[in-house]
Amino acid sequence: MRNAFAKEITRLAAADERVVLLSGDIGNNLFEDLKRVGERHFLNCGIAEANMIGVAAGMAMSGLRPIVYTITPFTTTRCFEQIRVDLCYHEAPVTIVGTGSGLSYAELGPTHHSLEDIAILRSLPGMTVMAPCDIREMQAGLRAALRHDGPVYMRIGKKGEPNIHTSEIDLTIGRAIELRAGQDIALLVTGVIMPEAQKAADMLSKQGLSVGLTSFPSVKPLDTAYLDDVAKRSKLLVTVEEHGRIGGFGGAVAEWRAAKRNAPPLLMLGARDEFLHVVGDQDYARGIYGLTADKIAASVTNYLS
Amino acid sequence: MADLQKLDALSRKLRYRIIETSHRTSTPHLGSCLSCADLLTVLYFHFLRIDPARPTDPERDRFILSKGHAAPALFQVLAMRGYYGDELLADYGQNGSLFAEHPPTPAHLPGIEAATGSLGHGLPLGLGMALAGRITNSPHRVVVVLGDGECNEGSVWEAALLAGAQQVKNLCAVVDFNKWQATGRSREIMAIDPLTDKWKAFGWDAVEIDGHDHEAFIGALDRFEAVSNRPTAIIAHTVKGSGVSFMQDDNNWHYKIPNESELHKARIELRVEA
Numbered sequence: 185m186r187n188a189f190a191k192e193i194t195r196l197a198a199a200d201e202r203v204v205l206l207s208g209d210i211g212n213n214l215f216e217d218l219k220r221v222g223e224r225h226f227l228n229c230g231i232a233e234a235n236m237i238g239v240a241a242g243m244a245m246s247g248l249r250p251i252v253y254t255i256t257p258f259t260t261t262r263c264f265e266q267i268r269v270d271l272c273y274h275e276a277p278v279t280i281v282g283t284g285s286g287l288s289y290a291e292l293g294p295t296h297h298s299l300e301d302i303a304i305l306r307s308l309p310g311m312t313v314m315a316p317c318d319i320r321e322m323q324a325g326l327r328a329a330l331r332h333d334g335p336v337y338m339r340i341g342k343k344g345e346p347n348i349h350t351s352e353i354d355l356t357i358g359r360a361i362e363l364r365a366g367q368d369i370a371l372l373v374t375g376v377i378m379p380e381a382q383k384a385a386d387m388l389s390k391q392g393l394s395v396g397l398t399s400f401p402s403v404k405p406l407d408t409a410y411l412d413d414v415a416k417r418s419k420l421l422v423t424v425e426e427h428g429r430i431g432g433f434g435g436a437v438a439e440w441r442a443a444k445r446n447a448p449p450l451l452m453l454g455a456r457d458e459f460l461h462v463v464g465d466q467d468y469a470r471g472i473y474g475l476t477a478d479k480i481a482a483s484v485t486n487y488l489s
Numbered sequence: 490m491a492d493l494q495k496l497d498a499l500s501r502k503l504r505y506r507i508i509e510t511s512h513r514t515s516t517p518h519l520g521s522c523l524s525c526a527d528l529l530t531v532l533y534f535h536f537l538r539i540d541p542a543r544p545t546d547p548e549r550d551r552f553i554l555s556k557g558h559a560a561p562a563l564f565q566v567l568a569m570r571g572y573y574g575d576e577l578l579a580d581y582g583q584n585g586s587l588f589a590e591h592p593p594t595p596a597h598l599p600g601i602e603a604a605t606g607s608l609g610h611g612l613p614l615g616l617g618m619a620l621a622g623r624i625t626n627s628p629h630r631v632v633v634v635l636g637d638g639e640c641n642e643g644s645v646w647e648a649a650l651l652a653g654a655q656q657v658k659n660l661c662a663v664v665d666f667n668k669w670q671a672t673g674r675s676r677e678i679m680a681i682d683p684l685t686d687k688w689k690a691f692g693w694d695a696v697e698i699d700g701h702d703h704e705a706f707i708g709a710l711d712r713f714e715a716v717s718n719r720p721t722a723i724i725a726h727t728v729k730g731s732g733v734s735f736m737q738d739d740n741n742w743h744y745k746i747p748n749e750s751e752l753h754k755a756r757i758e759l760r761v762e763a
Contacts, residue, residue: 242616242621
């Protein structure tokens with residue numbers, strides 16, 4: 185998804201002179217094509233993320249459309265107060281892109297994991313929070329973010345994520361995309377955990393359950409109209425995210441559900457409230473947190489029994 | 490040529506307006522406001538290329554008061570410069586007023602370029618605005634006033650490093666070096682000295698001046714305009730509470746509110762008509 189992101193930014197910069205990519209000293213050789221579009225489109229801000237957010241805000245307040253890019257924890261938790269004040273309070277049209285989100289950098293340890301970013305970013309007034317499930321959603325999401333007149337946070341993966349959408353899509357911020365309809369269970373999914381959720385849906389279908397599958401490229405604003413609708417058609421709602429269970433996408437759905445009289449039960453799947461103290465790759469780390477396809481399916485069947 | 494007599498009168502008037510408003514509305518930070526009153530006077534009435542009738546002109550100079558707690562000084566100087574009438578200041582400090590103890594966002598008050606108050610934000614924002622000028626070929630210049638206490642914040646030095654590397658010549662940081670921060674002497678709380686050498690070491694052109702000497706500040710700003718390959722830092726030696734004998738260099742005036750008789754004494758000293 186990193187390479188596709190670099191390509192998409194290059195395309196967008198070629199069409200829009202306001203686009204500037206600010207990198208926190210990462211992406212070696214990733215943005216050479218972008219620089220060829222014009223030096224004005226790229227600025228390495230060094231390993232100084234708090235300043236990078238302020239610089240992006242200052243640029244946005246002067247008519248540019250900056251996109252801030254670095255590894256997720258460093259462009260979210262590290263510089264949260266700058267995001268709150270410089271971007272959200274000023275309603276500055278800056279897009280923050282967190283690469284290697286969730287457990288993409290599992291091998292690098294918890295300093296590089298991001299299991300809190302959705303929770304904290306969506307707490308900020310005026311902030312849009314996006315988590316595309318594949319390259320197509322990332323591309324359409326970036327285009328939508330540049331059209332949006334306010335701050336946007338987008339968490340993306342690292343590399344090798346399979347495509348979920350078979351062709352280019354258009355995306356409206358705040359709208360869910362239903363991939364499959366089902367009568368028993370609605371799997372509501374955000375971000376790059378989608379392939380695992382998709383496989384889990386297949387497994388549950390084989391057990392005779394009618395399983396729906398929906399992608400939420402936007403966590404905030406949340407597509408509550410869609411939730412109202414799918415709640416009427418389902419017996420169980422299940423949220424799946426590569427993020428902690430506190431305050432993330434599941435939390436947002438739970439907030440929606442709290443005021444509903446007849447909504448079905450909600451099972452929230454995500455990482456437990458603890459840091460990972462063992463080393464492993466992304467699949468291994470997902471397994472520990474119960475987020476592989478078989479464990480997602482098992483959580484659902486356990487709940488039903 | 491600068492009209493130094495006019496600037497002197499304006500700076501005394503600005504000081505009195507700040508003190509009178511503090512007295513009337515019980516709002517604090519007098520010492521911090523008075524230490525930068527001369528800097529604001531020279532910037533708004535001599536240096537900045539701005540037009541209050543066109544506060545969002547893309548080519549206007551930008552001024553950011555990064556030490557946002559001196560907002561009472563900024564609110565008064567913007568009114569004096571004609572961004573809004575004194576009637577807008579009538580509800581100052583009251584419930585529902587635009588005038589908090591820190592600047593609101595630009596969308597809510599003309600003349601404001603950034604809602605500061607949390608320290609260490611103004612220089613990164615100003616750097617972004619200066620870089621945008623370079624990218625879009627706009628002639629605008631950016632001036633940021635910081636406090637010496639504010640220079641405790643790491644983000645100030647992150648911005649200083651990037652501005653130095655990028656040789657951002659249209660950016661000027663002015664440090665209102667009044668030697669105090671909220672609870673004590675700035676050089677005792679953090680190793681702030683030698684401050685001018687620090688900016689030089691970060692790749693900036695740095696000069697020291699008496700921050701209450703209008704002519705000296707104008708000279709330093711001329712130098713900022715002349716320097717073509719570096720950002721400029723002006724270390725302005727100032728006195729907290731400057732201009733009023735019983736407030737000068739007394740950190741109690743960080744929070745203290747002047748009473749009727751103190752207001753009267755200040756007015757006499759400042760030679761301002763009631």
